[in-house]
Amino acid sequence: MAKSNRRRKQDRAKRQARDSQKQAATQRRQEWEQELEDRADRVRRLVDPDTPAAELVDLLNESHGGEPVLGFEVNRLKGFGWSTERLTTVADAMLAAESDGEREPSLTALTFASEVARATGDVARTRELLDQALEAPAASDRLTRWHLINLLRFSGRQEEAITLLEASLLDEPCEPYPIELYAIAISELHQHVNGQQPADGCSCGSGAAWEQCCGPRERAALSRFTDRSGLTELSDAVSSFLVGSDYGRAIDNLVSSYQEAARDLKLEPDELGSFGALIAEHALLTIEPPEDDQEQDEVRAPLEAFAADPSVPAELAARAQAWQSHFHYGLWKIDFDSEPPGLWCTDICTGDLRYANFPAQFTDGWPRWSVWFGGIVPVDGIWRATGTGLRLSPAEADAAAEFIEKAVIDVAQSLTGKKRRARRPDDPMPFGEAEPYGVLVEQQDPMSLAVGFVTGMTIGQLLWRIFVEVHAYRRVRPPAGTAQYGEGWEKLWIDLPVPVLNGRTPRQAALGKHRPRLEALLRQFEYEADLLAAQGQPGIDTGWLRQELDMPVMSPDD
C-alpha cells in the first residue's frame, strides 16, 4: 500500500532534520579541527628559530589579546629553545610597537617584557615594568589584577602581593582564586621570613640588608595573618554593646533555655560553656530585634544593629558587616599537611575551601582527619576560626553531614513549594551509617553559591541539635579502641564481612565501589589511634591495613 501524503511529508521532515543535525555536527567537528590546527601552527611558528621577531610579536599579541602573560609562559618558551637574546628582542619589539603611538603599551607587552627581564635576572627592570602594568587602567579588571598579583609573587614580591590580595578579599572574601593566591603567597612569605637571608643584600635588589630593607614590611604582612586582635577587638566591642541591652538579655535567655533543655545530658562545665558560646554566636546573626525596636522598617540582627550604631567606629562597623554577610558555618575538614602559617579546610557539606587562621593552642595535638564543626569568618580579608565550636571525628562529621543534607533538601523543597514548610528533622543523626562525606568531598566540585548559602543557614539552625546528639552519642559510645580491639585485631577484621561495607570484607571492598567507605573507616581508625597515642596507648595498626589493602593515604591531588 502506498504511503499517505501526510506520512510521506512526515518522513521527509524527519530525514531533513536528521540531515541538518548531521551537517551541524560535521561543521562543528571541522571548526574544532581547524582551531586545533591553528593552535598547532602557532606553536610551530613560535618554536621555529627562523620565525622573524615581528611575526613573533603578532603571535604573542594574538594569543593573549592584551591580557597579561602567565608566570610560567616565558620559561616554557625557554624550554622550546628560545635564547635570552631572542626573548629580549621580541620583548623590546612588543614594547616599541605599542609605544610609538598614543596608546599605552598593552598588559601583554608589559608583562611579557617584565617576565623576560626576570628571566635574565634584571630585577630593577622587572619591577619597573610590572609596576607600570599594575597602574594601567586595564589592571582594574579583577581577574586581570589577580593575574598581575600572581606575577608579583613570581618576582619575589610576596609582601606587596599579600597587601593587594587583602584589599581584594576585603571586598570579596569568598572568591576562590584570590583565596588560593593569598594562601600560596603567605606560605611563601612565611618560608622566606623564617629562612636564611642572602648575605649579599635584600632579594628585592636594593643592595641594602634585608633587615633594613624589606624585612620589617614582610614581618608585618606575616604577623597580620596570625594577629587575632582584630577579631578580639570586635568581639569585645560587640559584648559591651550587648551588655544590659534588650538584645543582650534576649541572647542570655536563649542560651539558658538551650542549656536547660540539654540538662539530661549532664554536660561537663567546659562542654556547657562551649554549647552556650555556640548558641550565643549564632544568635548574633539571627535573633529578633527587641520589642520596642519593632517599628523600625528594617529588622536588624544584633550584629547589624551594632554596625549601624553611630557610636561604633567605622573600622569595627565594617568588620561586623563582613561577619554578618560572610560568617560561614560548616563541617571543616582540616588539612594538617597545609603549608604554614594557615590551615586549608574544606566544608564537607558544600565543598567550600578556605585557607584559615586557627589559633595554634587550639589545633595543637589534634588527631588526623579532625573536623571542626563551627564558623569561620573573614576579618579584614583574612579567614579565621572564631574558636567557638566542636571537634568531630570523621565518622561523627559524616553523620552530621548526612543529617544536614537531609534538612537542606527539606528546606529547598519548602522554598520551591514542593512542601508546605520545612520540618525539624525527626530522624536521629545516622552515626556509623552515613555516606563517607569527608572522602567524597575530595572528588567533587564545590556546590553552587545558593545551595551553599542555604546549607550554611541550615547548619546554623541545627547547631544545638548536632551538639546535643554528638554528646549523647559519645556518652553511650566511648572513643573506640579502648576495649574492643585486642592485639592483632586488624588481621582478623580485614577478612570479616563488615555491615557498613554492605557485608563485604575490607579486602573485597578495597577493589570495588565501596572503597570510599573503606577509606572513611581507615580514617576513623587513624583519628582514634592518634587520640589513643596521646594517652600512650596503641590503636589499630592502620599502616599495616593500608599496605595490605593497597590503600595509601590519599592526597587531595590524587
Ligand SMILES: [Zn+2]
Ligand atoms: Zn628589599
